[in-house]
Amino acid sequence: xxxxxxxxxxxxxxCCFSVILVxxxxxxxxxxxxxxxxxxxxxxxxxxRENQDREIIIDSGRGQxxxxxGRPLRGEGTWRIxxxxxxxxxxxxxxxxxxRLAALIGHDSERLKKRLSELEHPVILTDEKGGEIVLEADExxxxxxxxxxxxxxxxxDGRTATGNLAKQVIGQVVRAPELMKKxxxxxxxxxxxxxxSPLGISGIESxxxxxxxxxxxxxxxxxxxxxGRPLNGVALRTKTGQGxxxxxxxTLITTLDREIQRRVETILRDEQVKDGAAIVQEIAxxxxxxxxxxxxESGNKSGDGWINRAVxxxxxxxxxxxxxxxxxxxxxxxxPDTEFHxxxxxxxxxxxxxxxxxxxxxxxxxxxxxxxxxxxxxxxIKLGAEKLEAYAKRLGLGQKIIWRGTVxxxxxxxxxxxxxxxxxxxxxxxxxxxxxxxRTAIGQQSVRVTPVQAADLVTALFHGGRPPQPRLVTEIxxxxxxxxxxxxxxxxxxxxxxxxxxxxxxxMMMRGVVTHGTARSVGGGAWNLAGKTGTAETGTKENPVYxxxxxxxxxxxxxxxxxxxxxxxxxxxxxxKAKRIFRRIMDELxxxxxxxxxxxGKENLTNIKGK
Numbered sequence: 001x002x003x004x005x006x007x008x009x010x011x012x013x014x015c016c017f018s019v020i021l022v023x024x025x026x027x028x029x030x031x032x033x034x035x036x037x038x039x040x041x042x043x044x045x046x047x048x049r050e051n052q053d054r055e056i057i058i059d060s061g062r063g064q065x066x067x068x069x070g071r072p073l074r075g076e077g078t079w080r081i082x083x084x085x086x087x088x089x090x091x092x093x094x095x096x097x098x099x100r101l102a103a104l105i106g107h108d109s110e111r112l113k114k115r116l117s118e119l120e121h122p123v124i125l126t127d128e129k130g131g132e133i134v135l136e137a138d139e140x141x142x143x144x145x146x147x148x149x150x151x152x153x154x155x156x157d158g159r160t161a162t163g164n165l166a167k168q169v170i171g172q173v174v175r176a177p178e179l180m181k182k183x184x185x186x187x188x189x190x191x192x193x194x195x196x197s198p199l200g201i202s203g204i205e206s207x208x209x210x211x212x213x214x215x216x217x218x219x220x221x222x223x224x225x226x227x228g229r230p231l232n233g234v235a236l237r238t239k240t241g242q243g244x245x246x247x248x249x250x251t252l253i254t255t256l257d258r259e260i261q262r263r264v265e266t267i268l269r270d271e272q273v274k275d276g277a278a279i280v281q282e283i284a285x286x287x288x289x290x291x292x293x294x295x296x297e298s299g300n301k302s303g304d305g306w307i308n309r310a311v312x313x314x315x316x317x318x319x320x321x322x323x324x325x326x327x328x329x330x331x332x333x334x335x336p337d338t339e340f341h342x343x344x345x346x347x348x349x350x351x352x353x354x355x356x357x358x359x360x361x362x363x364x365x366x367x368x369x370x371x372x373x374x375x376x377x378x379x380x381i382k383l384g385a386e387k388l389e390a391y392a393k394r395l396g397l398g399q400k401i402i403w404r405g406t407v408x409x410x411x412x413x414x415x416x417x418x419x420x421x422x423x424x425x426x427x428x429x430x431x432x433x434x435x436x437x438x439r440t441a442i443g444q445q446s447v448r449v450t451p452v453q454a455a456d457l458v459t460a461l462f463h464g465g466r467p468p469q470p471r472l473v474t475e476i477x478x479x480x481x482x483x484x485x486x487x488x489x490x491x492x493x494x495x496x497x498x499x500x501x502x503x504x505x506x507x508m509m510m511r512g513v514v515t516h517g518t519a520r521s522v523g524g525g526a527w528n529l530a531g532k533t534g535t536a537e538t539g540t541k542e543n544p545v546y547x548x549x550x551x552x553x554x555x556x557x558x559x560x561x562x563x564x565x566x567x568x569x570x571x572x573x574x575x576x577k578a579k580r581i582f583r584r585i586m587d588e589l590x591x592x593x594x595x596x597x598x599x600x601g602k603e604n605l606t607n608i609k610g611k
Contacts (some may be wrong), residue, residue, distance in 0.1 A: 084150030141490035173201020286468025317536030320443030369517030380441030396467035465498025
């Protein structure tokens with residue numbers, strides 16, 4: 001009996017052990033390409049590669065994107081430096097070589113080490129100011145001789161470089177097969193385009209995909225750990241496109257000025273802007289010379305770093321009083337000398353002004369310089385919601401304004417599709433509510449404005465009150481350099497002129513904001529300036545935060561540039577940083593002109609269509 005029981009137990013153990021052996025064999029050896037999970041066949045080997053293999057676009061092969069003077073912003077194939085993330089231990093082992101590399105590329109050694117330690121994936125390095133690092137032949141050899149694991153010279157167009165100039169406006173390029181099939185299914189189905197070729201998914205790269213697209217791309221595949229961290233230079237493989245298809249890569253000529261863009265971005269970084277944007281617009285043409293967006297990307301993996309804050313709507317605060325002033329002067333409700341009295345509190349609408357005592361007796365021009373809420377609220381009640389909204393829209397607010405129209409067979413082409421339209425009144429009931437109207441007049445309630453709209457509003461003061469439709473791209477050129485499409489310069493559809501005496505008065509009032517109003521700190525720079533400040537409450541009573549705005553133009557004597565600056569999520573309502581950035585940008589524009597590295601646009605007021 002005992003002997004039979006022992007034999008049975010042994011048999012059971014042998015069967016169990018056999019099952020385990022078979023299972024181990026099935027997982028590790030035989031059917032790695034035919035494993036079934038939850039009833040669904042899966043390829044374990046392929047699944048492992050999907051989890052561990054990553055890719056970086058070394059050369060997209062795409063068409064070039066140039067600034068207004070023909071200088072490359074994207075697309076020039078040159079030798080650059082590909083850098084993999086490094087741990088502090090790895091950096092410590094290679095400290096001397098990294099120091100030599102830093103000296104070679106003009107980078108501070110400590111900042112380069114910090115940068116390498118903070119990388120999350122391989123990148124094409126840029127210099128400390130976000131400019132390109134292009135290696136000459138001897139420099140390429142020196143980098144190779146250093147033999148730093150994870151640092152390689154590569155022939156690249158820099159599309160994936162860190163800190164690229166105008167990153168958010170030019171946009172991101174990735175490999176997205178499903179999105180490629182959805183957007184360009186006909187081309188993929190016909191075999192003209194590969195679903196795996198690089199695709200622009202934001203900004204100009206996305207809008208102009210049919211003209212920039214290429215099949216002559218070059219990728220570098222690398223292996224990552226199961227946590228997604230790249231293995232430093234392990235098992236690198238190259239992948240190349242077949243160059244198939246008959247779509248030639250074109251060149252885009254933008255309105256951006258590379259030098260101005262670089263300086264504006266440098267200012268935002270120097271001022272440690274966490275959430276903000278700045279626009280520089282050429283008054284004569286309405287062209288955008290710089291569009292800078294800055295966000296806090298620390299620990300950010302969600303793509304927020306690609307959000308273009310320059311075309312994102314924000315509560316404008318008192319910069320919206322510029323619209324109220326234009327409308328009230330044009331309608332004859334006030335003159336600059338009309339007198340008001342402000343005691344700091346309008347009980348009927350529970351509207352308060354800065355300071356308990358108010359501004360006392362003041363003219364309308366002085367109220368504008370002081371940014372008086374009570375006066376602007378009173379004027380808005382006389383003006384009415386319908387007229388206020390009509391003037392706001394005449395001046396380019398509450399709608400998308402960046403160039404859009406017919407391009408070849410596309411009647412609804414937009415140069416920057418992600419641009420937001422902004423809002424004046426959210427609902428009809430707000431127009432019927434005086435309480436909502438007075439808060440709209442001071443740039444609160446539901447009103448929203450984008451920085452590019454704010455700059456264009458200022459530019460409209462020099463175009464008879466008609467806002468130009470800002471361009472980011474002026475022409476498309478073929479591979480042989482011929483212009484195949486030109487984006488005409490024109491005003492916003494339906495733009496109506498405003499009397500010159502109204503516009504002159506508003507410009508003079510904006511000068512008063514700087515000489516004796518809320519932007520006195522802007523004075524004393526390289527140029528005499530004019531502008532309007534804005535502080536918008538966006539938080540809660542318990543946790544108040546603000547949008548801080550500064551818009552304006554310069555130089556006062558011969559205006560050439562409109563500038564708009566906005567900083568969001570500011571905790572101090574008196575924070576002067578937006579005004580300081582505005583002045584610094586204007587000072588840099590003055591330096592750029594003196595250094596002779598910019599040029600006034602060939603177009604001017606007289607040849608913008610629709611004048």
